[in-house]
Amino acid sequence: MNPIRIALVAPSLDLLGGQAVQASLLMDRLNQLPDLEVEFIPINPRMPGPLRELQKVRFVRTVVTTLGYVGSLLARLRSFDVVHVFSASYFSFFLAPTPALVVAKAFGRPTVLNYRSGEADDHLTRWRTAPPTIRLATRVVTPSEYLVDVFGKHSLTASSIPNFVDLETFRWRERDPLRPVFLSNRNFEAHYDVATVLRAFAVIQAQWPSARLLVAGDGPQRQELHALAERLGLEQVEFMGQVEHTRMPQLYDQSDIYLNAPYIDNMPNSILEAYACGLPVVTSDAGGIPYIVRDRETGLLVPPRDPGALAEAALRLLSDPKLAAALAAGGRREVQERYTFSSVRNQWLELYRELSGGKGEKA
Structure with a gap:
């Protein structure tokens, strides 16, 4: 039996973020299945020689990287049975999934558009080219029912296959006693609103002077957030910069409560990781978050x-602390029952088999 050949088109871990992490994890798990053969095509390829130096130059790097990426699509996509494309929104959608969908269509290859951005509603409303481009995909899959609903609002059909967490990497620890040690690990972009976390921590620290806040992340708001922490007179706030995903389990283990305050979001994997590690979750109810957090059952x-x-x-x-322990236990059950690879494996297999015309099925 010949395996189904899958091209996984996504950001590499050179671009730290949830999509890159989930793509790497998914490819690793899928390649352990005898029915599949998955190869990675990065949307941000490392160019060779002098071109690599040009990738360090602002604006120029976008042109160089895009040319390298499109070249790899033209050279490689024809050899695959299914093309699985990770997707964000806005300009990233234009630069990354759009070329993959167009090239795959030209080669007659079925595609899975794996759309993952919490900004979908605004993107689909404001970018008139987005809906017809999305319709180039054979199937649209999102990680949350929230995005399925958003796509339906725009007369686009999608189905949901959730993200998952490696429970061997993100290990449970009971918080007893519960310490005032908080973690924020969202990138420093406006819609993730780390500023609200800092302002909330100022209120917390006024009542719990020993409270600590670990802030892992980086991005365009770095200077603004550092300045805000200084203006608020915050003590025991540790800005840790951009943290490799391999180090994140250690940060969860060092913390006791997870804080999250975006005003736009979809399905943050960091909440699932907090569930897996035993941190009670306190989060805003933006976007798709209420689809994965049940108030007073798995978080607040x-x-x-x-x-x-x-x-x-x-x-x-x-x-x-009893409430905190109950929320942590609820989160643990949730991630064990719904957000492991064993929970989503058959959904991906069935989709790939369908798109490849039944290839990979045992006689």
Whole structure:
């Protein structure tokens, strides 16, 4: 039996973020299945020789990287049975999934557009070229039912296969006693609103002077967030910079409560990782988050852009360790039952078999 050959088109781990992490994890697990043979095509290839130096030059790197990426699509896609394309929104959608969909269509290869951005509604509303481009895909798959609903609003059909967490890497630890040690690990982009986490922590620290906050991440708001922490007079806040995903289990283990405050989001894998590691979750209810966090069962939900509400929920956990333990236990059950590779393996297999015309099925 010949395996189904899959091209996985996605950002490499050179671009730290949830998509790169999930793509790497998915490819590793899929390649362990005898039915599949998965090869990676990065949207951000490392160019050889002098071209690599040009990739370090602002603006020039976009042109050089895009040319290298499109060249690899033209050279390689014809040899695959199915093309699986990870997708963000806006300009990234134009640069990365769009060329893959067009080239695969030209070669007659079926495609899975794996759309993952919480900004989908705005993207589909404002970018008129997005819906017809998405319709080039044979199937659209999102990691959350939230995005399925968003796509339906725009008369686009999608199905959902969730993200998953490696429970061998992200290990459970009971928090007893519960310490006032908080973790934020979202990138420093406006819609992830790390500023609200800092403002909430100022309220928390006023009542718990020993409280600590670990802030892992980087991005365009770096200077602004450092300046905000200084203006707020925050103590025991550690900005850790961009942290490799291999180090994240250690940061979860060092922390006792997870704080998250985006005003736009889809299905943050960091919440699933917090579940797996035993941290009670306090988060805004933006976008698709209520689809993976049940208020007072697996976490506490608060409105976006409300530092007071975020702080109040966190303080509630510190004053009620039994509630914190119950939320952590609920999160653990949730991730074990719904967000492991064994939970999604057959969904991916069935989709690939369908698109490849039944290839990979045992006689």
